[in-house]
Amino acid sequence: MYLLELGGEDDAFAAREAASAASGVRRLAPGLALADAVAADRIRGLAYTHRASDLLGRTDASLESARTLLEAASLDREGTVAVRATDVHGSSGVDTEQAERDLGGILVERGFDVDLDDPDHVLRAAFSIGRLEDDANEDGTDEEDVCALGWLAAESVRDFGSRAPTDKPFFQPGSMDPLLARAVANLAGARPGSTILDPMCGTGGGLVEAGLVGADVIGTDAQAKMVRGARVNLAHFLESDEPSPTGVSRGSWHVARGDGTRLAIPDDAVDGVVFDAPYGRQSKIETHRLEDLVSGALAEARRVAPRAVMVADRPWATEARAAGWEIEASFERRVHRSLTRYVLILDR
Template sequence: MYCLEFAGDAVDEPMAALEAERAAASGVERVAPGLATARGLRIDRAPTLAYTRRASELIGRTTADVGGAVAVLEAASIDRTGSVAVRARNVRSTADVSTAAAERDLGSVLVDRGFGIDLDDPDHELRAVFADDVCLVGWQVAERDAEFGSRAPTDRPFFQPGSMAPVDARAYLNLAAGPALPEATVFDPMCGTGGLLLEAGLIGARSLGSDAQWKMARGAAENLAHYLPDARWDVVRGDATALPFDDGIADAVVFDAPYGRQSKIAGHELEALVGGALGEAARVAPACVLVADGPWEAAARDAGWTVEARFERRVHGSLTRHVHVLRRA
């Protein structure tokens, strides 16, 4: 069993759980605010998750108090040696517990068992995570890159306003292509500046994109060449409703539809554009994530998709993203 510590806010947790299950874990069950357990874990894939901050091999679960955590550790069989650091966390301050006391008392148990304490570069890290009335104790096995969220779209060689944040792009890619990663081909038929394609390449997938505007296709290629000089990627100019690609060319399609009901791209009204793109997506891949400023379930079903989930994510006062997780019917 494993402990998963989610990033983001409470409203992000359903999507975080599904992202983890699709891309790295099995049997994911949310057990407390910001916390879940998993029956299995692809440890090598866990650091590529967007909304899972850390994963630990679970030692035990108890009530959210220091004494309970100490009892779990004292009862555990430990086949590790070397140095250790103990980290305690009170998720969103939902538990009535002292993390300093937890670190001190758990550290004393490990010292009694022959471990040395090294807070800077330990051989092992023990985590005690408290949330609400639950405490999960485990050995950390994976951690998301601390610099991941600091990359900004404005840092790219080619930038346009409205570009998606990397953390969201990464999550949508994992939702769509997770089971096939890292040996996946991911296609974005409305690639814009290439943010989704960039995240696909960074987690090992082959990126394939198209855009109706030459400016965007060239800009996306510039960004991918800058960040992924040795990766597999291709970008072309193309109409999302009539793609110049063979059936089944990709493992997953991910795209961010234009916002605003009056949007017109390449001569298409928005409804015709999104509906046509969904139909072409079903031809080229078995899985899709559509991001839009409203619900498109009916159009997705008409195009041959089963809607497995839809999440609403508020970006700012005037924009809520609707994330549709689709599987070809």
């Protein structure tokens, strides 16, 4: 079993993304989840999971209980160690530096050498107290008091700041931030060997994130300016000579001008679709009313892929169902005071 340390402000959304890289994901406490198995290489590409650790055990969120747990645990590892402790959201009040010293001392007593710079193994200690707001724990309650110990197995690559929208070669206002774009790509099934389509690709941010986790990507946009800009961004990030940050080969890419309601793509040609629908309630965009544009794109997405993830400034649930999609899940992601992004995960 594995411990997942979640990031962001929406644990349910983070756990849903984590399920693209792990099986049997269920939330444990605020900021923490459990998984039956993980794909370590895919954990590296997650946006809202920081780490996965091979679970050593769990107890209540006190340093005394953590010490007792570690003293009684079976330790099947050799080599040097370091301890890293975290107080999730500052909820437990545990002194994490003291926790690292105390737990490290126990490991030394049990025959390990400490190496804080380059250890063979890292023991993670996560303390969390709080209430799960929208679902229940395994025991049917919605409140937990947890310390979980685990040996670090994989960490996500936190390089999203290097791809801030304003720092990309081509930028337009309203571009999705790379953290959310990565999560959306993962939810759509981006991974080595998959093909992801964005029929309204804009600056190409979603395609960049899908390509960085190994998917081959296809984009279309009705505006020639966006097509040119997306090509610049994709070439910059997916054709780089630098080692891939996620440890997998970057995917190939192709972008062309096209109408998202009439895709020149065969039925079932791609594995997943991602798109950021136009925002606002303007009556017309190019040659389409906004409602017709979104409805048409949803219908075409269903024709070419079994799965889609849509981001928009309103739910569009009625239109998605009318296009034949089943809504697997929906989330609200507040961006700032005047903008909430809705994320719909759609299955055929």
